[in-house]
Amino acid sequence: MAGPDMQRLFIALAPPPMLLPSLVTLRDQLHAEVGGRAMPAANLHLTLAFLGETPAAQVPVLLARLATLSRHRAHWRIDRVGSFKTGSPKGCIVWAGGPASAGLTELVGTLWQALREDGMAFDAKPFVPHVTLLRAAGSVARTMPPLIWPLAVPQLYASIATAQGPRYARLGDP
Numbered sequence: 001m002a003g004p005d006m007q008r009l010f011i012a013l014a015p016p017p018m019l020l021p022s023l024v025t026l027r028d029q030l031h032a033e034v035g036g037r038a039m040p041a042a043n044l045h046l047t048l049a050f051l052g053e054t055p056a057a058q059v060p061v062l063l064a065r066l067a068t069l070s071r072h073r074a075h076w077r078i079d080r081v082g083s084f085k086t087g088s089p090k091g092c093i094v095w096a097g098g099p100a101s102a103g104l105t106e107l108v109g110t111l112w113q114a115l116r117e118d119g120m121a122f123d124a125k126p127f128v129p130h131v132t133l134l135r136a137a138g139s140v141a142r143t144m145p146p147l148i149w150p151l152a153v154p155q156l157y158a159s160i161a162t163a164q165g166p167r168y169a170r171l172g173d174p
Ligand code: ATP
Pocket: 008, 010, 047, 049, 050, 123, 125, 132, 159, 166
């Protein structure tokens, strides 16, 4: 249900700044190979929980809860590229990802438990960590030299539809 007092929310990690150039280069290489629509650098992220249409009144509750999560010292390793079929004839979502590390699994477990304690609705289908790089592209599947992603505190985002595609606004920034 969309409405003026609803926002399309998700919780994610933005790439550490030092990883962004490698992800953009990878995106561009894949785009040259399998086409599709390249995601803008500002849109690259790792989704940890998808809440979808949520009453805007919940935003302060979510921000307060995220502020209680401690910074993890753990890392996640991106070691492959792959694609998801979307069901649309337009093609695949192409992503960079890798198995969840113990630290990432713990972070997502803590986050999901906190959301449940706060009575937040979210999509609890199994977590498949990936960073979307292309949409409506051809398929790809291979390993790659690893990129190490130091985990940080998850951030709350609103997904805002625009004529140029979705824009993700980080909420709670001063
Ligand atoms: P669009 O759907 O407009 O093409 P998008 O998928 O980038 O663009 P959203 O659907 O708002 O934008 O999704 C925001 C983030 O949440 C993306 O990382 C998306 O992959 C993820 N996401 C969307 N729906 C789900 C879901 N049901 N479960 C898990 N993650 C989801």
